[in-house]
Amino acid sequence: MTSLEAHYSVRDVETRILAALRAAGLDPEQRLSPEVLGALDHFHTGGFRASRVLQELAQIRAEDRVLDIGAGLAGAARMLAASPGCRVDCIELSPDYCAGAVLLNRLTGLEDRIEVHRCSALELPFADDSFDAVWMQNVGMNIADKRRLYAEVHRVLRPGGRFAFQEMAAGETASSYFPLPWATHPAENFLISAEEMLSVLDETGFVVDFFEDASNEQLSGPPVGGAPEVTAQAQLSLSVYVDNLAQKAENATRSLQEGQIQFVRGVFRAKW
Ligand SMILES: C[S@@+](CC[C@H](N)C(=O)[O-])C[C@H]1O[C@@H](n2cnc3c(N)ncnc32)[C@H](O)[C@@H]1O
Helix, strand or coil, X not given: CCHHHHHCCCCCHHHHHHHHHHHCCCCCCCCCCHHHHHHHHCCCCCHHHHHHHHHHHHCCCCCXXXXXXXCCCCHHHHHHHHCCCXXXXXXXXXXXXXXXXXXXXXXXXXXXXXXXXXCCCCCCCCCCCCEEEEEEECCHHHCCCHHHHHHHHHHHEEXXXXXXXXXXXXXXXXXXXXXXXXXXXXXXXXXXXXXXXXXXXXXXXXXXXXXXXXXXXXXXXXXXXXXXXXXXXXXXXXXXXXXXXXXXXXXXXXXXXXXXXEEEXXXXXXXX
């Protein structure tokens, strides 16, 4: 197991999810809506609300075929499959998260619209020009080879297709507070600056539709990385499967406040 796989490995993930749902007063035998799961399954900065923002920016429509890269428990894929109602393929490296995603797809009745594939973002098992949109939230931070990552995204997008993403970028000084939600140790932390990101995206064949530094939005909002949704199911949290969550979220917020990291989001189009 690589150290990245170890970082995202979760023993008995299905049992943990079912226990958490019951503890939150939800009945897994009744169909669940993606919204009530938002605090559990949107493992990224800004939680469910940030996913809706990205959906609107990328103008994802029901007829779009979407690929969610590094989908985790596939919270965003279920959101898109439920409304606007797309077909979504998820790819994910961690077998535990794949198992959790398949379970939650079934409990929400969305398994017919979402397919989960266990593989790497650097070797996508899809033909060229397969997707209208590629979606990626808080994943690039784990991948050193950005050029290959963006080239794979570009290859599977049809010409003019959208690449919608959010992630952390490197700030003016190096990250010094660990563990972070995406990296237990510095060796797992593969941030590049926003400028480098724009440059590699341009070189791999993308043109910018929208790009912003949304760090201030995060600093004035709920804690980074563990943003709990305000729902009746307040007990649901990423801590069901992320250990040491409070410290990781605090370190991320501190890193953002001190300019060691930046929170960015963008929508880019494949040029050819
Ligand atoms: C912080 S989680 C984000 C999960 C999901 N995108 C979300 O926002 O809820 C990062 C995810 O990226 C996955 N990941 C990291 N590197 C990957 C790679 N090379 N290929 C596929 N998945 C990867 C991890 O296993 C983990 O599930």
